Amino acid sequence: MKFFFILLLFYFSSIFAQDRFAQVQIETISVSEGVYMLIGAGGNIGLSIGEDGIFMIDDQYAPLSEKILSAVSDIDDREIKFLVNTHYHGDHTGGNEAIGEQGALIIAHENVRERMSTDQFRAIFDQTIPASSDASLPVVTFTDELTFHWNEDTIRVIHVAPAHTDGDSILHFEKANVIHMGDNFFNGYYPFIDVGSGGDINGIISAGYQALSLANGNTKIIPGHGPLSDAIGLSSWLDMLKVARTNMQNLINQGLSEDQALAARPTSEFDDSYGGGFMNPENFNRLLYQSLSN
Numbered sequence: 001m002k003f004f005f006i007l008l009l010f011y012f013s014s015i016f017a018q019d020r021f022a023q024v025q026i027e028t029i030s031v032s033e034g035v036y037m038l039i040g041a042g043g044n045i046g047l048s049i050g051e052d053g054i055f056m057i058d059d060q061y062a063p064l065s066e067k068i069l070s071a072v073s074d075i076d077d078r079e080i081k082f083l084v085n086t087h088y089h090g091d092h093t094g095g096n097e098a099i100g101e102q103g104a105l106i107i108a109h110e111n112v113r114e115r116m117s118t119d120q121f122r123a124i125f126d127q128t129i130p131a132s133s134d135a136s137l138p139v140v141t142f143t144d145e146l147t148f149h150w151n152e153d154t155i156r157v158i159h160v161a162p163a164h165t166d167g168d169s170i171l172h173f174e175k176a177n178v179i180h181m182g183d184n185f186f187n188g189y190y191p192f193i194d195v196g197s198g199g200d201i202n203g204i205i206s207a208g209y210q211a212l213s214l215a216n217g218n219t220k221i222i223p224g225h226g227p228l229s230d231a232i233g234l235s236s237w238l239d240m241l242k243v244a245r246t247n248m249q250n251l252i253n254q255g256l257s258e259d260q261a262l263a264a265r266p267t268s269e270f271d272d273s274y275g276g277g278f279m280n281p282e283n284f285n286r287l288l289y290q291s292l293s294n
């Protein structure tokens with residue numbers, strides 16, 4: 001009987017997982033001349049489309065690949081030439097296999113390929129993320145920075161010091177005046193500091209300021225999650241993170257344990273505004289504590 005219920009539970013949860021993606025629609029937003037942002041489920045996708053061809057940043061979850069490719073072909077029906085992964089998480093790399101098979105060259109920081117090649121454990125959710133298939137792995141890896149001269153733009157892929165993970169890149173389209181932050185910007189939400197993957201709150205804040213140093217009043221900033229933003233939006237999100245960091249650091253300096261620090265609610269002033277996303281206030285505070293205690 002018990003076995004039957006487990007089977008039933010498994011059946012319904014798999015239907016739910018399929019359904020979750022079945023409902024997702026891909027929305028295309030025009031960001032700047034030749035640059036687009038696609039919103040579906042998972043990390044926001046960036047696209048540069050012009051005379052040379054299609055350049056893509058991140059690709060969400062595998063079950064969405066068909067819809068994503070169809071949204072891209074609504075803008076331009078050529079194949080995707082380059083695909084850059086901002087980091088290894090499955091909601092940014094799930095489409096790698098399908099898009100790689102379609103002909104795209106996959107590029108990422110070397111730690112992205114390394115983490116995708118082996119099982120990863122995420123302690124905060126007690127979850128193991130299995131290694132990706134060989135066909136999903138980035139073919140070209142780099143250590144510091146890479147520049148594309150493409151679609152009459154200069155596209156810089158800049159590896160930042162450990163931030164959301166230890167393999168993050170932000171991308172700067174110099175001519176189009178667009179920056180893609182990967183998951184170093186959760187617009188409207190607390191960030192996921194993936195401490196188990198080398199993530200660091202100090203790195204998230206410095207990556208934000210590094211991006212702001214490249215931006216001006218007209219720069220469009222694509223966050224990893226949440227709506228399209230700009231320098232003012234990123235800067236006020238960083239202000240929130242700095243207060244959260246100071247409040248937590250004070251509790252650590254007083255010698256409080258993780259649970260005691262959590263009970264002191266160091267981010268209570270922000271929880272209603274920023275705690276409604278992937279990171280609820282409790283998980284954000286735990287990772288913030290762990291990051292600052294490392």
Ligand SMILES: [Zn+2]
Pocket residue numbers: 087089092164183192
């Ligand atoms: Zn991520």
